[in-house]
Each structure stands twice: as structure tokens, then as C-alpha cells.
Amino acid sequence: MSPSEEAVSFTDLALRSELLKALADLGYEEPTPIQRESIPPIAAGSDVLGQAATGTGKTAAFALPILQRLADGDRGVNPAALVLVPTRELAIQVSQAFHRYGRDLGVRVLPIYGGQPIGRQLQALRRGVDVIIATPGRAIDHINRGTLDLGEVTTVVLDEADEMLDMGFVEDIEAILDETSEQRQTVLFSATMPPRIGTLAKRYLRDPVRIEMGRQEPARGEAPKVRQSAYMVSRAHKPAALGRILDTESPAAAIVFCRTREEVDELTETLNGRGYRAEPLHGGMSQDQRDRVMARLRAGTADLLIATDVAARGLDIDLLTHVVNYNVPSATEAYVHRIGRVGRAGREGVAITLAEPREHRMLKTIEQATKQRFTIEKLPTxxxxxxxxxxxxxxxxxxxxxxxxxxxxxxxxxxxxxxxxxxxxxxxxxxxxxxxSSGNEIDEQEIPDQSDAVSRKARHEEPERRGGKSANRSTAGTVKLFFGLGRRANIRPQDLVGAIANEAGLSGRDIGAIEISDRFSLVEVPAGAADDVISALRNSTVKGKKLVVRRESFAARKRNR
Known part of the structure; x- marks a missing residue:
């Protein structure tokens, strides 16, 4: 085992006391592989080029060292760090992470993205900000208005860089980077490394430290007999989705893996409220408490164990039938170790993973490493x-x-x-x-099923990985949508791509030809996703103007010319 692979704690990474306290309060027990490899060079000021999929813990990998380097005392008005992300959802998530980690440092964090009132952003910028989390389009808007000064930025992070390039933001990214100092530190994270990422890195990164995660080989040995499936579900619906899956599966004994102690405690309380016999297990418990939990599980008086990876190490439960990943594991070897707990002695085990739609790439990484495919299941109705x-x-x-x-x-x-x-x-x-009299009333609220959209996206990405064109780029299988905004509203292709990707969940790869006229635009999308796009954009705005979106018709084009 190399030194970088040895088990380390956040204390070993020489983080300041305020950050260590915040991490302990949040229940984080040890850094993930990407955090272990990235925090030291970023904290030292080096440029970093990292390959890591969503779900590996890379937000903390760059957020913690950025916070580590913030000056104490009065930090002025202009931001010291800028994080560019492809979607407003990710902007919100990254902003929340910075707030949680940096609360004892008094960090001032501002997410700026389309769809949010710009007046609120202007007020925050005037008061002063330490870290900006921005989508490229809205960052350019502020730069053009003269309301965002990047002259004092010392660190720029490009998160999900391949997604931003897919969405047509390359020109915006280059324009933003050109507004910053040439002496800045640049950190680029991408799930994949196509040639254009290499071109971007070569132009803007100086002698970067290269980090690659998610390609570890699984442990050798006899493959367990495990049925592996995944459910695509948004973060807000995860607790209800897990309850329904457990209702359907009826496991004799199961471990549900969570990332943090806080998540373990919250999920345990939720599941017990649904009538399950769930027990928590994490590093914040004493050995006596842990022993009592395991005794109840082995005696059959508990049927669900909600645990962190650290707390579950070394556990051997003969009666275990199901392993549930409440989040996509941060590394392939973690997934392999987890599913190895079931399917022993010729019995079939079940491994279930709850994934947010944007984590589908991490599932693909695990499939490639384990050479086994997930079955994408539909949530029980x-x-x-x-x-x-x-x-x-x-x-x-x-x-x-x-x-x-x-x-x-x-x-x-x-x-x-x-x-x-x-x-x-x-x-x-x-x-x-x-x-x-059997109890357990049924939750009557339907949970949105997102498996179809992800399956479409995966099907259209496959031809590109093989070097061919996506089926969506061809005329077959696509339709044109009419957008009631054009050049007179200063609409650019990346504005339309960004709106569709943000609201409808399509990748930039799924979007075909774009034609922008003075008063309207036409965008080619997969035929099967057209109605979803129209529905998703019904109440959206671009450049502050309400969108009118419908299928293209010659009559509509003629009226708007």
C-alpha cells in the first residue's frame, strides 16, 4: 500500500481547527480518496487536473483547501475564489457545502445563477463576498454589467468541466478566465478527459498535479452471487424512495450505507417512523453501543442497520440479504467491498444503489471497473x-x-x-x-421516476464513447422545438443549451442543431424528450424573459419572421 493509500484522518491533512470542528460536527469520519489526494496540493497553491465522477466527494476536495487559504480578519469586498459549475442545482449544492464547512470562519459565499433575482445577487456583491459559485452564463452577465470584479481572485475551480463544455460554455469559460490574474491557481475536475479538456488544461493550467480517481480494479476472487440494481431518484425523495424499495424487497436483514453520522441518525429516525426496526452504527458510538446494536441485529430484533463505511468495517453478518447504497459510493473499491457482504455460500444477495440523475456517470465508472452492469429499476408506484x-x-x-x-x-x-x-x-x-390491521399506511404521493431520462442519456452517450456521432445529432429520432426568443433578446446558443440542461436534465450531447433568428430560435432535441423539455421550460426565463416553447410548425415560424 502506497503512503497516499494509507488510512488518514482530516487531522492528518493539516486543516485548520475551524474546519476540523465543522467536519466533526457534520459527522465526516475520514477523507475520501479524492479528498486525500487533492487537499494537500490545492492547499499548497498548486494547479490540479483531476478526473473524478460525481459522488466521489470532490466538492470538499476543493472547498476545504480554499477555505484553508482564506485570510483571517477583514477580507475586503471582491472574491478570492471562483467556482464555475454547469447547473444552478450544483451551484446551490456547492454553495451549501462551503457554508457548512466554513461557518466558523465567517466565510461569505454567494451562488449566482440564472432564474434567481439578480437584485439579490447585486446587493450581496456590494456588501462583499469571499467565494463565488457561478454558472458561466450568469458570471458573464455580471462581468458585462461591471458588477463582478475578478481581479483579486487567487483560485478558480472548474467543476464538472466536461459537462460545461458539452453545454456550450467553452467561450464563456475562456472569457471568465481571461478576466482573472495570470498568477491565479486553477483547479479543473472532470468525470471524463476528452481532447478538448486537455486543450483547456494545457492553455490555462501551469504544471498541474494530476489526480485520477474511479478506475481502481475490483478485488480479485470469486465474484459474489449478487443481483445489482439502481434507482434514479432526486435527493429530496430519497427517504420515501428507500422506504418503498424496502417495502417491495422485504429484506430479512440489510445494511444501508450512508456517508455521514448525521445522515445515519436522520435516516434511522425516518425509517423507524415508517415501522421498520432500524439501528444506527457510526464512529460517534461507544463500543458498548455498537455491541448492543450488533446483538439486536443477529438476534433478529432489528432488521435494518444504517451505517457509515468506517463503522461497518470488519462486520460479518451471516443472515445479511441486502446491501443498500443510500448514495453512490465515493470509490469503486468501496462498492466492491460493500456488495461482497451478501451473496455468500451460494445464496443470492441483493445490492441496491440510490443515485441522483447527475450521478449516472459514477455508475458507469463502477460498471467498467467491476465488469458488471446495473439494472436500472423503476421506483415502486x-x-x-x-x-x-x-x-x-x-x-x-x-x-x-x-x-x-x-x-x-x-x-x-x-x-x-x-x-x-x-x-x-x-x-x-x-x-x-x-x-x-397489518398497519403501515401507504404514502399516497407519487415519486417522480427519473430512470427514463437517464436511460435516454446513457443510450445517446454510448455512440460518442465509441467514436461515432450521437443518434440525437442526426435527423432521425429528433424534433425541432420553437423558442420565442432570438437575437433581439441577445439569445446565444449556450443560453438555450443551458436552459434545457438545467431544467430538463438533457446533456449538451443530446441537443442537436440550433438556429437563432431575430425573433425566435429552433433547437433540435430527441423526439422522445420533446414533451419533457416543453413541460420543464414552461415557467422558465432566459435573460430575464419568459420562454415560449412548443414544437416547431411552419405557421409559427412564418408569424414570427
């Missing part, structure tokens, strides 16, 4: 859960009928009711009572 409950009621009644001799004392009740009611109606009433 309300109808599915009702069917499942009826099946369980039927099984319970059937088991009771087989017992036979225990039913005799109830015969007098059935016979007396038989004088007034049909025997089938009596049976239906009895089954209804049994069904309703």
Missing part, C-alpha cells in the same frame, strides 16, 4: 405498493388456512353470520379486517 400489501395479506390468510385446527373456534361466528349474509361477503369482510 402507489399501485405497486397496494398490490404488494394485498399479496402479503393473501399469504397470511393462506398460512392460517393451512394451520386448520386453530380456526375451529371461529366457526360459530361464520355460521351465525351465514344466516344473514353471503359466505363470500363474510370472507371479504374478514380479509379486509386482516388487511387493515
Amino acid at each position: 402507489v399501485a405497486d405498493l397496494r398490490t404488494r400489501r394485498l399479496e402479503m395479506t393473501r399469504a397470511a390468510v393462506q398460512e392460517n388456512l393451512i394451520a386448520g385446527d386453530r380456526l375451529e373456534r371461529f366457526r360459530v361466528v361464520v355460521e351465525s353470520l351465514g344466516d344473514e349474509f353471503d359466505i363470500v361477503d363474510i370472507a371479504l369482510a374478514a380479509v379486509q379486517l386482516a388487511h387493515e
